Amino acid sequence: MVDALVLDDLTKVFATTPAVDHLSLRVRAGELYALLGPNGAGKTTTLRMVAGLLKPTSGSIRVFGVDALADPAAAKQMIAWAPDEPMLYDRLTPMEYLEFVAGLWGVEPKEGRARAELLLKFLGLWDQRDQRCEAFSRGMKQKAALAGALIHEPRMLILDEPLTGLDAAVSRQVKDLLQARVRGGATVILTTHILEVAERIADRIGIIQAGKLLAEGTLAELRERAGELQGTLEDVFLELTGEGDAGHEVGADA
Amino acid sequence: MIGQPGSTLWLLGHELRLNWRGLMGGRRGAWRLGSLAFVGVMLLIGGFPVAWMLRGVEAPVNNLSILAADIVSLLVFSLMLSQTLAGATDALYTRGDLDLLFSSPLDPRKALTVRFASLAASAFASFGLLATPLLLPLALFGHWRWLALLPTLAALALTASGAGLALAVALFALIGPRRTRTVAQVLAAIIGAAFFLASQTRTLLGAKSGGLAMQVVGAAADPRLRLPPLADWPLRAALGDPLPLAAMLTVGAVIFLGVTAWLSRRFADDATSAQGADAGQRRRPGRTLGPFAGGVFAATFLKEIRLLRRDAALLAQVLLRTLYLLPATFLVLRNAGGHSTYALAAGAAGIAFLAGQVASSLTWITVSAEEAPELIACAPAPAASVRAAKLLAGLAPLIAMLVIPLGVLIWLSPVTGVAASAGAAADAIAAGLINAWHPAPGKRSEFRRRRTGSILTGLALLAVSLLIAAATGLAALASPFALAPAALAVVALFALRRSPGQIADALAARS
Numbered sequence: 001m002v003d004a005l006v007l008d009d010l011t012k013v014f015a016t017t018p019a020v021d022h023l024s025l026r027v028r029a030g031e032l033y034a035l036l037g038p039n040g041a042g043k044t045t046t047l048r049m050v051a052g053l054l055k056p057t058s059g060s061i062r063v064f065g066v067d068a069l070a071d072p073a074a075a076k077q078m079i080a081w082a083p084d085e086p087m088l089y090d091r092l093t094p095m096e097y098l099e100f101v102a103g104l105w106g107v108e109p110k111e112g113r114a115r116a117e118l119l120l121k122f123l124g125l126w127d128q129r130d131q132r133c134e135a136f137s138r139g140m141k142q143k144a145a146l147a148g149a150l151i152h153e154p155r156m157l158i159l160d161e162p163l164t165g166l167d168a169a170v171s172r173q174v175k176d177l178l179q180a181r182v183r184g185g186a187t188v189i190l191t192t193h194i195l196e197v198a199e200r201i202a203d204r205i206g207i208i209q210a211g212k213l214l215a216e217g218t219l220a221e222l223r224e225r226a227g228e229l230q231g232t233l234e235d236v237f238l239e240l241t242g243e244g245d246a247g248h249e250v251g252a253d254a
Numbered sequence: 255m256i257g258q259p260g261s262t263l264w265l266l267g268h269e270l271r272l273n274w275r276g277l278m279g280g281r282r283g284a285w286r287l288g289s290l291a292f293v294g295v296m297l298l299i300g301g302f303p304v305a306w307m308l309r310g311v312e313a314p315v316n317n318l319s320i321l322a323a324d325i326v327s328l329l330v331f332s333l334m335l336s337q338t339l340a341g342a343t344d345a346l347y348t349r350g351d352l353d354l355l356f357s358s359p360l361d362p363r364k365a366l367t368v369r370f371a372s373l374a375a376s377a378f379a380s381f382g383l384l385a386t387p388l389l390l391p392l393a394l395f396g397h398w399r400w401l402a403l404l405p406t407l408a409a410l411a412l413t414a415s416g417a418g419l420a421l422a423v424a425l426f427a428l429i430g431p432r433r434t435r436t437v438a439q440v441l442a443a444i445i446g447a448a449f450f451l452a453s454q455t456r457t458l459l460g461a462k463s464g465g466l467a468m469q470v471v472g473a474a475a476d477p478r479l480r481l482p483p484l485a486d487w488p489l490r491a492a493l494g495d496p497l498p499l500a501a502m503l504t505v506g507a508v509i510f511l512g513v514t515a516w517l518s519r520r521f522a523d524d525a526t527s528a529q530g531a532d533a534g535q536r537r538r539p540g541r542t543l544g545p546f547a548g549g550v551f552a553a554t555f556l557k558e559i560r561l562l563r564r565d566a567a568l569l570a571q572v573l574l575r576t577l578y579l580l581p582a583t584f585l586v587l588r589n590a591g592g593h594s595t596y597a598l599a600a601g602a603a604g605i606a607f608l609a610g611q612v613a614s615s616l617t618w619i620t621v622s623a624e625e626a627p628e629l630i631a632c633a634p635a636p637a638a639s640v641r642a643a644k645l646l647a648g649l650a651p652l653i654a655m656l657v658i659p660l661g662v663l664i665w666l667s668p669v670t671g672v673a674a675s676a677g678a679a680a681d682a683i684a685a686g687l688i689n690a691w692h693p694a695p696g697k698r699s700e701f702r703r704r705r706t707g708s709i710l711t712g713l714a715l716l717a718v719s720l721l722i723a724a725a726t727g728l729a730a731l732a733s734p735f736a737l738a739p740a741a742l743a744v745v746a747l748f749a750l751r752r753s754p755g756q757i758a759d760a761l762a763a764r765s
Contacts, residue, residue, distance in 0.1 A: 051632045055762065076634040087626035091564040092557065099546040103553020104633035104640075109546040116546070132564075148629075 002065045004029040004156050004187035005050065010059035012045050012211075019045040021211035022059070027204075029064070029155075032178065032188045034202035036195070038243055042211035043191040044083075047158050050189075051081035064155060077105070080154035084161035086145035090134035094125050094144045097133065098151050105152035112151060119147040123173065139170040146174060150181070157181060159190040163197060175201055199233035209241050262364055269372040290383070297387035305391035313400075313493055315486065318475050323489035331410050334377040336445035338418030341373040342521075343425075343438040366518040367511075370415050374510060378411035399494025405503055406491040412506030416513035423517050439567030443574045550635040551643045558620045558647030568698055569651065572615045576608055576655075595731065598670045603727030605660070606677030609652060610719035613682035617648035617689040623698045637754050645686045652682055670730045677726025681719055684747055688715050691752040693761060711750070718746050 005027040012020040020042040027033045037043050048054045050061055052072045061068040061075075068075035089097060095116060102112030120126045123143040128136070133144055142162070149157060157178070163171050178188050179201060192198055198205055199219060206216040215225050219236075223229050226239040237243070257263030278287055313319065382404055392400050425434040473479065490498040547556045562569055621644045624630060630640055656678055664671030692711045721743035728736035752760070 051628075053628055053631050073634040073636075076632060079632070081628070081632040083628065087629040089557070089561060089625050091561050096557070096560060100553045100557040101629070101633075102546055103548065103550055103556075104630065104635045106549065106634070107546075109548040112546040 002029065003027065003062075004031075004064060005189065006060075006062040007046070007050070008060045008062075010046065010049065010061065011057045012042075012049060012054060013057045018211050020049070020056070023208065023211060023213055025206055025213055025216060027187060027189055029187055030182060030185050031203040032182045032190070032201055034198035034205045035189060035191045035208065036198060036205060036237060037191075037208040037214075038241055041208045043208060044160050045211075046208070047081070047160055047189065047191065051079060051158055052076050053081070078155040080149035080152065080157050082145055082149040082157070082159045082162060084164050086141040087148070088133045088141055088145055091132055093130050093132055094120060094147065095129045097144060097148055101148040102151050107152050115151050115153070116147070119150055122177070123147055138165045139167055142166055142174070143170065146177070150177075154186065156187045156189065159188070161192060162190055163192060163194055195233045195237055205233070207237060207240055215240050260360060262368060265360075265365065265368040266371060269368055270375070273372060273376065294383070294387050297384070298390065301388040301391035304388070305395040305397070308392065308397065309395040313489075315489060315493070316475070317477075317479050317481060318471060320481060320486045320489050323492065324485055327410065327488040330381060330407070331414055332445050332448070334381075334411055334414035335418055335421075336442035337377050337380070338370075338373045338415045339421055339438050340442040341376070342370070342418050342422035343435045363515070363518040366521055367514045370419055370510070370514050370518075373418070374408075374411045374415035377414055378408050381407050381411075400492070402494035402499050403492045405499060406488065409491070409499075409502040409506035412503075412510040416506075416509035419517055419521065420513050423520055436566045440570040443567070443570050550639040554635075554640050554643035555647050558644055559650060561625075562616075562619065562647065562651060565698065568619065572612060572619070573651070573655065576612060598667055599673075599727045599730035602663075602670050602674035602677060602730040603723040605656070605663075605674045606681045606726040607719055607723035609656060609678035610681030610685045610722065612652050612655070613649055614685040614689060614715060614719075616651060617645055617686040618694070618696075619698060620644040620648035621686075621689050622693045622695050624695070625698070627695065637758070641690050645683075645690055648686060648689075649682055669732060673726050673730035677722055677729065680743075681722040681726075684718050684722060684743065685715060687747065688718065688750055691750055691757060693757065695761065714746060714750055718743050718750075721746065 003026045005025075007023055007025050010020055010023045011018060023042070023046060035043050035046065045054065049056050050063070050068065052068065052075065056069070063075040064078055066074045066078070089100075092100070098116040098119070099112065102109075102116070107115070117126070120129050123146065125140065125143055125147065128140065133141060136144065142165070146162070149159075159178075162174055162178075166174065175197065178190070182188055182203075190198075190202075202219075204216065204218055205222060207214045207222070215222055217225070219233060222233070222236045222240070223231060226236045228235045228239055231239070256267045257265075277283070385403055385407065389401055389403060422434065422438060425437055429437065487498040487502055491502045547553045621641065624644075660671060660675045660678065663674055688711065694711075721739040725736045725738075725740035725743065728739070
């Protein structure tokens with residue numbers, strides 16, 4: 001089976017600072033992959049390159065076997081990108097927003113209309129379908145943006161911090177939706193700072209730091225690697241990244 | 255910071271600091287400061303000869319001067335009112351730090367009073383800064399009492415701020431929060447334009463304005479004319495008469511403090527409810543339940559048209575810019591001489607130029623002020639289709655605006671009408687293409703301060719627009735010389751043309 005995403009020796013240098021440094025990783029088709037890392041590790045830069053929003057300095061990106069740098073349109077057709085700040089238009093209603101996104105991805109109008117109805121009902125936005133997004137709460141905006149990401153039924157869904165700022169109910173709804181998509185055969189790649197979420201829903205986890213892949217595998221494999229056999233993902237993450245040491249030092253000083 | 259933390263003075267200091275940094279901050283801050291200083295010095299230099307001439311001259315207080323002062327005061331007041339009304343409604347929506355202030359233990363009324371005092375200060379500063387360099391030489395040459403113009407302006411600013419706040423609250427109650435913002439912004443733009451047009455009466459009316467002015471002057475100078483009581487207050491106050499000055503300041507302060515004390519609680523409530531202004535307001539559900547627009551072009555075009563239609567304030571701002579071109583157009587038409595053919599040709603050229611200017615603004619909004627650029631960038635949609643849809647959407651309001659006048663012109667004068675139509679279309683398309691080839695990403699809210707791609711691009715845009723306007727004028731005269739500027743415009747467009755790859759690279763370099 002073709003891998004959903006293959007990054008090979010991917011590098012992005014801003015001025016002289018490498019944000020992503022010879023990164024290679026594989027995401028299998030139909031899995032939920034969590035990309036973790038401390039702030040500034042290069043997670044978002046990596047995902048933006050996959051989404052076609054940034055040109056890598058070097059390296060290659062293959063999406064379901066398609067060279068995303070040589071044929072970006074074909075790769076984009078299979079991808080949905082949902083950043084942490086919802087890409088919405090305040091003066092459009094969710095229905096109009098979905099109509100626009102469906103048009104961009106070339107979804108048949110009748111099909112798009114049916115999918116929009118289904119998504120808005122599932123996400124609890126049906127009653128607000130004719131209200132402008134400007135008055136929406138963050139959670140509602142996030143849900144509308146998620147509906148936009150799903151309207152063209154992408155084979156790969158890339159989400160940057162999808163749960164930030166959501167309340168428990170919306171957060172649960174989003175997680176359920178992502179898992180349902182994975183069960184339906186889609187691939188989901190997400191970044192999150194909420195490690196419990198990654199621990200609970202991710203099939204595999206990649207940890208990057210300073211633009212390099214530090215470790216990758218299932219939770220059990222990562223535990224083994226970190227020597228934290230009973231530890232939580234937080235313990236494993238802090239052990240592997242060395243981020244916990246600073247906290248210990250501050251605590252000791254206090 | 256001055257004053258005790260939490261005190262009115264301290265809050266005022268905070269507001270002034272924010273305003274100052276807003277004015278001087280950013281990359282253009284130094285440029286703005288330099289421009290202000292330059293204008294100030296120029297006015298100061300120009301003020302000395304005027305002051306020298308006016309030394310020993312006492313300003314006459316008669317019907318004519320009183321009426322003139324009243325009219326000027328009314329105009330200044332209108333402009334201040336439009337400024338403060340827009341500021342008050344912005345405070346309702348663009349809350350900025352109001353959330354922080356309201357969540358603190360400070361009395362919300364105090365926070366709002368200070369916010370409105372800062373609005374009044376801004377309104378005063380617009381005129382005060384302009385008047386000061388002229389007043390200083392006058393004061394040096396003996397007319398120190400005329401410095402009273404500054405407190406008179408302050409009194410007007412206080413009154414305008416109170417009225418602006420009251421009007422904003424009244425509109426909010428009458429027509430709802432969203433429409434209040436639109437109405438306030440459109441009103442502010444109209445008052446601004448009206449002020450400008452009033453200052454251009456002579457240009458607009460030409461020789462007739464002289465006769466009209468003489469009639470007005472004659473009527474005003476008639477000793478039988480009885481002006482209403484207190485009509486002489488603005489003039490006397492500006493000339494330093496203590497009683498009217500104190501009275502105007504007192505009235506201004508009472509209106510300002512009274513309105514803020516009376517309405518600030520209400521305003522605080524309105525500011526809170528403006529947050530959920532759209533919640534629960536359904537928009538004719540039946541309209542969006544039809545089948546979706548199919549394809550990249552249709553979906554993008556529809557989206558841009560919807561966004562333009564729903565930003566009435568922005569659209570008004572763009573279309574009202576055409577008013578600013580009216581005096582120039584009138585001037586050209588009149589000076590084109592007695593021969594009506596030349597006048598019509600000049601008119602056709604004016605229409606083409608106007609179309610280019612409006613198209614430039616509208617296509618900047620649709621092409622460069624994209625609210626979700628990443629959404630478009632990560633879509634598999636062909637960039638050319640997206641761009642074409644955006645350009646057409648940007649030109650659509652212009653087509654709607656010009657179709658009737660051009661139709662009438664074609665009916666009245668077919669050659670001129672066809673030349674004007676072709677010229678307007680060419681100028682508008684050229685402006686749109688230049689905007690598409692040299693996009694300057696920005697936010698719609700930054701329309702007034704938008705950047706063009708570069709100074710060179712801005713100049714090229716103007717040059718192409720003028721060349722096409724010239725070609726239009728000559729074509730209306732059926733002159734073969736029309737081909738020369740037209741050819742130059744085409745050459746310039748070819749030079750400015752960029753491939754999709756070059757556009758993408760330029761955008762990447764800017765981000």
